[in-house]
Amino acid sequence: MSDVIKCLVWDLDNTLWxxxxxxxxEVVLADEIRDLVVELDARGILQSVCSKNDHDQAWERLxxxxxxxxxxxxxxxxxxxxxxxxxxxxxxxxxYRTIAFIDDQPTERAEVNYHLPEVxxxxxxxxxxLTGLPxxxxxxxxxxxxxxxxxxxxxxxxxxxxxxxxxxxxxxxxTLDLALEIQRARPQDLARVAELTExxxxxxxxxxxxxxxxxxxxxxxxxxxxxxVSLSDRFGSxxxxxxxxxxxxxxAWHLRLLATSCRVVSFGTGSVILRWLTDAAARAGVHLVADxxxxxxxxxxxxxxxxxxxxTDSCDCADVPAAADxxxxxxxxxxxxxxxxxxxxxxxxxxTAADTEWVRVDx
Numbered sequence: 001m002s003d004v005i006k007c008l009v010w011d012l013d014n015t016l017w018x019x020x021x022x023x024x025x026e027v028v029l030a031d032e033i034r035d036l037v038v039e040l041d042a043r044g045i046l047q048s049v050c051s052k053n054d055h056d057q058a059w060e061r062l063x064x065x066x067x068x069x070x071x072x073x074x075x076x077x078x079x080x081x082x083x084x085x086x087x088x089x090x091x092x093x094x095x096y097r098t099i100a101f102i103d104d105q106p107t108e109r110a111e112v113n114y115h116l117p118e119v120x121x122x123x124x125x126x127x128x129x130l131t132g133l134p135x136x137x138x139x140x141x142x143x144x145x146x147x148x149x150x151x152x153x154x155x156x157x158x159x160x161x162x163x164x165x166x167x168x169x170x171x172x173x174x175t176l177d178l179a180l181e182i183q184r185a186r187p188q189d190l191a192r193v194a195e196l197t198e199x200x201x202x203x204x205x206x207x208x209x210x211x212x213x214x215x216x217x218x219x220x221x222x223x224x225x226x227x228x229v230s231l232s233d234r235f236g237s238x239x240x241x242x243x244x245x246x247x248x249x250x251x252a253w254h255l256r257l258l259a260t261s262c263r264v265v266s267f268g269t270g271s272v273i274l275r276w277l278t279d280a281a282a283r284a285g286v287h288l289v290a291d292x293x294x295x296x297x298x299x300x301x302x303x304x305x306x307x308x309x310x311x312t313d314s315c316d317c318a319d320v321p322a323a324a325d326x327x328x329x330x331x332x333x334x335x336x337x338x339x340x341x342x343x344x345x346x347x348x349x350x351x352t353a354a355d356t357e358w359v360r361v362d363x
Contacts, residue, residue: 034065050101072092081111097120177343197243200259226243257291
């Protein structure tokens, strides 16, 4: 199966709208095209524009037409369109094979195709057929998918402010009012959780992928927790950024999987999750045991475990089964968290005191 398109880059004149802005002055956006833009956005497919036009005039027209908000990283100017498409893909950190370009001019499509052969190019007259193509039809549309554009736009604003910030990175992080929420996965979360286990490599402790069906089975197993981690700050939501699979046993909690999105590594999310888990285990008076399987790409996750105090020393954890190719890392029951800067909102699945609590851990 070919890769699903992650971003569609639109030409403007006689493609997104009908007419040529510099020649006609007025251009028309067909209702069917407007509906197409909205539908692709709802599917979690980002959209941008790449047009040979005066930037201010073209962007003003997009705003008047009421669709400017749907387009990220617009490239409007007089350079080669292949360079504009390359810039969009690189800033999004998307593989070129997940980028699509639509233009009414065969010469423009050919220029992009020559320099970026992995980018899929479509003629303008095919626009209304795009939603019926498999590459524009994600297998599952999650809540995070529907909010993907807003998350990326928030990230651009965050990055711009970070670039202008003159202090050290940790001081900038303190200004964000970071809040991590850890809660039991709901049925509607499972598709996104499965996606996290499949896409995450550097920050996946075992490299094991879990299907939506497997996660649903785990939720039904006594003593097992499937927890989903979400992150937000004053710029908005980052969406679901992590998954925790935990088996609670009499003398130890067995962390079968910890995976976090690579896009939030700079916030120290993995370390904060581990800090919360170690504290919760300490309060319960049990060891915390974690599976780790080297994959060649997840060295960062091993470092996070080591910094949290996990070791390979033997422990009295006979009730924790270990696969032959998995290292068992463990941490004795001991409090770990001094006061810190990141708020963590968590369920209390191991207590009857309340449904949720707010704690602060070192971010």
